[in-house]
Amino acid sequence: MSATVTPAALGSGRAPRISSARRRQLDRVGDVLLYGICVAAVLLAVAVLVLIAYQVIHGAQPAISKFGLGFLTGTAWQPNFGVFGAGSLLFGTLVSSFFALLLGAPVAIAIALYLSMLAPAGVRGAIGPLVEMLAAIPSVILGFWGVLVLAPFAHEHVEPFLHGAFGFIPLFGAPETTGSSVFTASLVLAIMVVPIIASVSRDLFLAVPREMQDGASALGATRWEVIRGVVLPSTASGVVAASLLGLGRALGEAIAVAQIIGAGSEIQASLFKTGDTLAARIANQFPGALTEMHKASLYYCGVILLAIGLASNLIAHWIGRRFSFEGGTLR
Amino acid sequence: MSAEGGFDPAAPLTPSGNLRRRQLFSRFTDSAATAAAVLAIAVLGIVVYTVASRGADALSLDFVLKGAPAGIGPELAGTAVIVAIATATATPIGVLIALFLSEYAGNRAAHLVKLTMDLMNGLPSIIIGLFIFGLMVDHRQQSGLAGAVALAIIMVPLIARGSGEVLKLVPANLREAADALGVARWRAVLTVVLPSALGGILTATILSVARAAGETAPLIFASSAFDPRDFALNPLEALPNVSVRIYSLSEEANPAGFTEAWGLSLLLISFILFASLGARTLLARGTRKTAR
Secondary structure (H helix, E strand, O other), X not given: OOOXXXXXXXXXXXXXXXXXXXXXXXXXXXXXXXXXXXXHHHHHHHHHHHHHXXXXXXXXXXXXXXXXXXXXXXXXXXXXXXXXXXXXXXXXXXXXXXXXXXXXXXXXXXXXXXXXXXXXXXXXXXXXXXXXXXHHOOHHHHHHHHHHHHXXXXXXXXXXXXXXXXXXXXXXXXXXXXOOOHHHHHHHHHHHHHHHHHHHHHHHHHOOOHHHHHHHHHOOOXXXXXXXXXXXXXXXXXXXXXXXXXXXHHHHOOHHHHHHOOOOOOOOOOOOXXXXXXXXXXXXXXXXXXXXXXXXXXXXXXXXXXXXXXXXXXXXXXXXXXXXXXXXXXX | OOXXXXXXXXXXXXXXXXXXHHXXXXXXXXXXXXXXXXXXXXXXXXXXXXXXXXXXXXXXXXXXXXXXXXXXXXXXHHHHHHHHHHHHHHHHHHHHHHHHHHHHOOHHHHHHHXXXXXXXXXXXXXXXXXXHHHHHHOOOOOOHHHHHHHHHHHXXXXXXXXXXXXXXXXXXXXXXXXXXXXXXXXXXXXXXXXXXXXXXXXXXXXXXXXXXXXXXXXXXXXXXXXXXXXXXXXXXXXXXXXXXXXXXXXXXXXHHHHHHHHHHHHHHHHHHHHHHHHHHHHHHHHHHHHHO
């Protein structure tokens, strides 16, 4: 039958088939070409990453050579006098991110436990994506909402209450006159880190072998004891990695924090005072930077941010490799 | 019948003492976990509700089509241009990286590429802004193109990871069948592997567009010096855009501007939520089809 239907007869209306030699040649070129552009794309990505680090450090060069490491501890930031120090910014960054994590991580882990162990299948399918929607809200909108809705609420209700109840701790000092405070910024950052930590932790909890949990249940453990004794211990380092990813997000968030935190420039013990972070200071001042040194100092802030951010991501990646989960945000 | 000794056969079979305490505690933690989930949904609900109720006042046909002070047409057009260029740049690069990971890379290379993608994904967007400023804006002028490149840097790792995940799902026997028929690698990739992963790649792209559309920090450096009254579509100049406009209106503390910002937020958030929901639905359907 194959003798009667030749390729030529089939292809009467089409272009003639190319010979197999030409075809093999074409395939060799095609193989090399596709491999080549794939590698090129990868190299481009690596190059961009390296260039970013170079560009930021290069931009910071004048400030690095002038202030050195003293930049990290100096707290004076006076663009008019050419005096710059990122001490208070570093402090504000660490404090706001720390409290964001303190508020956000337990909630996120609880959500992950709910999604992986408690929720009925239908509810899980609905709530999981909704929690991840929280990560999809642009930070500028969350910040805008934070200034106009959350900050007044926190200022009128939450802060006075905490001050009244725990005012003897310096952390909960008297509220400021406006709603802008490190506390409000931490609340907004907490909203941002919850979906990241929750979605990674949920995947970790789902991967805990069913047999181990059933075994614990069969020995009479309650659900909490299964969580406490089996699920959490076997995923602890993964949860730490997830929290580090959240931390990286909180440290680097510029826009929402710039809108809310109030651009204060002193180190204050109280959460209810204004403060500022590295990222927010860059967003606030860079477009209107007065001098080259001012710009370079803001680049220097970027270098610090880059170093902390890369470090937390690297550690998270390194821990996460054991669990083979990939990255943090939206999947 | 009275209980003598400790045992009362008529007593209800409920736990007591230590077991009861343990069960109560477990039930308490159950409800705490449920409450946490409810809290997250509530926050999402409150944010979306506030934006919707306050933004609805601003919405009208003029608001969407005209320039400032009546409307936000230029911002919508500018954002569309910037995001379109960014998507056109980032999608091929992201997909090619994913292809490299799934088709070519050995273990070591794959690990390094994944690390690069994770680090790129974890970069604070403000740093990308600083980078773009130094690369394309400093000593020149702001441009929509610079903004688009910055957004592309944000999108590439998202697209690469999303596409990588669906490429992993492409059944091995499809590739083996192509190999058995003597099809060259590149032909197999282009005609067998990529088409069956197309749905997932589309999903990843839409999700990354949703992420890029709301990104503000890099655009402050790249495309913030614009006049909100005029339509500008030339990507070599600073283009008006939604996110920077919301940011500057919120910093201005002018109540009239707030209404405009709420309106902008409503449009942006509905685009993002619908895009991500749509993409997820697409992915869920696609995955079911591939798995079958």
